[in-house]
Amino acid sequence: MSASPDGLIDPEAFPVASVEIDARAVEDAAAEMASLGSRVGVNAADVSQAWRGLKAGYLAPEQDRVHTLVQPAVAVAGEVDTRLTRGSRALERFAEELRSLRPRLADVEQRARLFRDETLRAQANPVAVAGDHATDWWTDPAAVRANEDLLHEHAMLMRQLTHASEECEDALRGLCGAREGSDRSSTLAAHATATPSMPARRGHARVLPRVILHEENPIHAELDLLGLLPIVGEPADAINAVIYAWEQDWVNAWISMAGVAPVVGSAGTLARVAARFDGASHAAPRLSQNTVTHIVARHWPSAGTGRRVSKFTEGISLARLNAMVASALQYGATRPNTHGRAGTIYEIDFVRIIGVNGSGKPTSRLRVIVDEAGEIASAFPF
Amino acid sequence: MNIHLAAEIVEDHPRQDPDWANLPQMDLHYYAFVGGFTFRVGEADFSTTDWEWVPQLDFALALRGIAVALEPGTEEIFEFTENEDTIRFRRVGDQVEISASYVDDTAVVPHDELLAAADAFLDELALQLLDAHPDLGRNAYFRKAVGRAES
Numbered sequence: 003m004s005a006s007p008d009g010l011i012d013p014e015a016f017p018v019a020s021v022e023i024d025a026r027a028v029e030d031a032a033a034e035m036a037s038l039g040s041r042v043g044v045n046a047a048d049v050s051q052a053w054r055g056l057k058a059g060y061l062a063p064e065q066d067r068v069h070t071l072v073q074p075a076v077a078v079a080g081e082v083d084t085r086l087t088r089g090s091r092a093l094e095r096f097a098e099e100l101r102s103l104r105p106r107l108a109d110v111e112q113r114a115r116l117f118r119d120e121t122l123r124a125q126a127n128p129v130a131v132a133g134d135h136a137t138d139w140w141t142d143p144a145a146v147r148a149n150e151d152l153l154h155e156h157a158m159l160m161r162q163l164t165h166a167s168e169e170c171e172d173a174l175r176g177l178c179g180a181r182e183g184s185d186r187s188s189t190l191a192a193h194a195t196a197t198p199s200m201p202a203r204r205g206h207a208r209v210l211p212r213v214i215l216h217e218e219n220p221i222h223a224e225l226d227l228l229g230l231l232p233i234v235g236e237p238a239d240a241i242n243a244v245i246y247a248w249e250q251d252w253v254n255a256w257i258s259m260a261g262v263a264p265v266v267g268s269a270g271t272l273a274r275v276a277a278r279f280d281g282a283s284h285a286a287p288r289l290s291q292n293t294v295t296h297i298v299a300r301h302w303p304s305a306g307t308g309r310r311v312s313k314f315t316e317g318i319s320l321a322r323l324n325a326m327v328a329s330a331l332q333y334g335a336t337r338p339n340t341h342g343r344a345g346t347i348y349e350i351d352f353v354r355i356i357g358v359n360g361s362g363k364p365t366s367r368l369r370v371i372v373d374e375a376g377e378i379a380s381a382f383p384f
Numbered sequence: 385m386n387i388h389l390a391a392e393i394v395e396d397h398p399r400q401d402p403d404w405a406n407l408p409q410m411d412l413h414y415y416a417f418v419g420g421f422t423f424r425v426g427e428a429d430f431s432t433t434d435w436e437w438v439p440q441l442d443f444a445l446a447l448r449g450i451a452v453a454l455e456p457g458t459e460e461i462f463e464f465t466e467n468e469d470t471i472r473f474r475r476v477g478d479q480v481e482i483s484a485s486y487v488d489d490t491a492v493v494p495h496d497e498l499l500a501a502a503d504a505f506l507d508e509l510a511l512q513l514l515d516a517h518p519d520l521g522r523n524a525y526f527r528k529a530v531g532r533a534e535s
Contacts, residue, residue, distance in 0.1 A: 296398065296415060300437060300466055308420070308436030310486060312467045340463050341446035342529065343413045360467030360486070371465075373410040380414055384468035 004156050010118055010139060011152045013111045018163065020108035025100035032093035039086025092173035099166035107159050114152050121145055289327060293378050294320060301357070301382045310360040312383045318357075326356065327381050330370045345373035349384075357383030386426050386493055387501040389447075391440040391509050392433060393419040396516070404519035412526060413442040414465050417513065423471075428491035430471060430484045439465055441513065444506040445529055451502040454480060454495060473498075506530060 006012040013019075121139045139145045299305055303316045314323070334350035348370040359365045371379040397407075397416045407416065417440045420433040432438050442465060450460040454475040462471040474481045480498050483490045510530040513520055520526050 292399075299398065309434050310432075310467055310469060311435070311437055340461070341449050343442065343446075343465075344409055360464070360469050369468075371414070373408075377410065379410045380466060382466055 004153060004160075005149075008140070009149070010121060011114045011149055011156070012118060013114045016111065016156065017160070018107070020104050020111055023100050023104040023107065025097045025104065028093055028097040028100060032090045032097060035086050035093065036090035039083040039090065089174055092170050096166055096170040099162070103159060103163055103166070107156075107163075110152065110156050110159060114156065117148060117152060121149075289324060289378050289381075293380070294323075296379075297323065297381055300380070312357060312359045312365070314357040314383060315355060323381065326350075326352065326368050327370050327378065330368050330381070331372070334368075334370070339371065343371075345371060345379065347371055359384050387497060388422060388424040389501055389505040390422040391417075391419065391444065391505075391512075392421070393417045393440055394436050395419070404517045405522040407520075407523055407526075409525045409529075412439075412523075412529070413445075414439060417441045425482055425491035425493050428482065428487075428489035430482065430487060430489065430491075432486075437466055440509060444502075444509045448499075448502040448506045451495070451499040454498075 004011060004016050006015065124145075125139050139149075298320075300311060301313050303313055303318065305311070305313060329352070330348045330350040334348035337347050337349075339345045339347055350368050352366045352368065355364045355366050356368060357365060359367075365383045367384050368381060369384045370381040373379055395418050397411070402411070402416075418437050419440055420435045420438055421431060421440060421443055422433055423430040443462070446462050450462060450473050453460055454473055456475050456477055459472060459474040462473070464470070469485045471482065471484045475495055478495050479492050480495050481490065481492050507530075510526075
């Protein structure tokens with residue numbers, strides 16, 4: 003809706019405000035995506051070498067499968083580079099559209115605000131403004147026509163914005179092998195359900211897609227295992243971050259971006275995901291090997307721990323856990339940890355079931371505990 | 385005394401021979417000394433003896449913190465570290481109403497009695513842990529958190 007209940011245009015009800023359109027942030031993200039793609043290509047050979055020395059030191063439930071799959075994954079790195087470059091170009095095109103749309107939307111907002119103020123003033127004070135006849139605005143044909151023109155103008159801009167956003171979304175979905183436009187409607191539907199629980203900082207959230215759990219792509223299922231990589235070092239980290247993003251999170255993050263969500267303004271979306279794996283950033287929370295071990299031992303479907311402990315659903319992978327944790331950190335509601343425990347609690351509702359809580363009831367909610375140093379202490383369905 | 389508190393530890397730490405003197409705060413709250421506790425108030429039983437994963441030092445520290453923080457008319461909630469369960473403490477005058485999400489029982493206990501029981505529980509547990517792992521006595525966070533229990 004772009005109007006108040008009586009049909010009068012209302013800029014405050016616009017689903018997207020011009021100030022929220024940040025073409026520069028999309029440009030930056032495009033550049034970052036291109037740069038990361040190039041790093042992947044350059045470092046692929048180093049990853050291969052690093053993994054050769056890992057067999058003695060790498061411990062995880064899926065270690066054998068990981069070792070077997072490393073080489074094919076490295077081979078995929080070149081393709082990742084190409085696809086990320088393509089994604090970067092799609093984002094550049096989208097940024098260009100945004101640059102053109104923003105001033106036009108600002109103009110419509112300004113004229114709509116002016117028109118609305120004048121119309122309401124006339125209605126409230128008919129003698130001073132409209133002569134002796136007290137009139138409701140919708141009884142004045144000129145006002146009705148002007149209102150319709152503004153609404154139409156705004157609708158056209160929104161259509162253009164939606165189209166640009168969908169084109170970008172399709173291009174990005176195409177990067178990970180998904181059918182273009184295949185599940186946009188379900189994404190939107192799921193998001194609409196999730197929106198009320200999102201923090202207010204999401205701004206005009208109700209018509210914009212948000213990060214939800216992305217279906218794992220069976221074609222690349224084996225690559226998910228590369229989400230296990232925090233111990234290998236810089237070259238492998240770059241690939242891990244890319245594949246993780248490609249498979250699990252960035253597609254949705256980009257979709258959020260395509261919806262002109264305020265999150266675009268935080269240039270750290272990409273860097274944050276990547277930085278968590280390279281250990282260089284102290285600002286980005288990290289999933290350490292110890293934490294992964296803890297979560298697997300306590301909350302994995304196979305965990306044998308005692309009563310009333312929550313567990314993830316069958317089919318959880320470490321890469322998927324990474325994606326969920328990243329989403330919680332980016333979009334979850336936060337509160338301080340309780341009763342002498344340091345750090346922060348992040349909580350998010352993924353709309354679809356991710357596990358069972360302590361009572362054994364299916365739940366879609368994830369809680370993540372992060373200490374003051376940025377180490378993730380635990381993550382579990384609740 | 386109407387309150388019975390006891391800790392049963394099934395695992396000191398997931399790593400063998402951790403560096404107790406330098407174990408981080410989060411380890412002490414989330415990973416160390418897990419098991420279950422007995423917490424009975426009269427007939428009401430809030431125990432978690434068969435849960436096997438509740439960090440006991442964390443619970444003891446939180447319980448004392450809650451007992452200290454409870455002012456008349458206020459409520460404090462203990463959140464378990466690895467699930468959604470809670471124990472609620474609501475102070476009405478000099479009494480504290482206790483309820484939990486995982487049992488139907490409720491209890492009412494004098495506030496000073498809860499405070500004394502929580503203090504004693506933490507003292508006893510801290511001494512037990514120090515006996516088992518003397519290096520904990522050099523752990524700065526442990527020393528600060530358990531306060532008077534360290535001596």
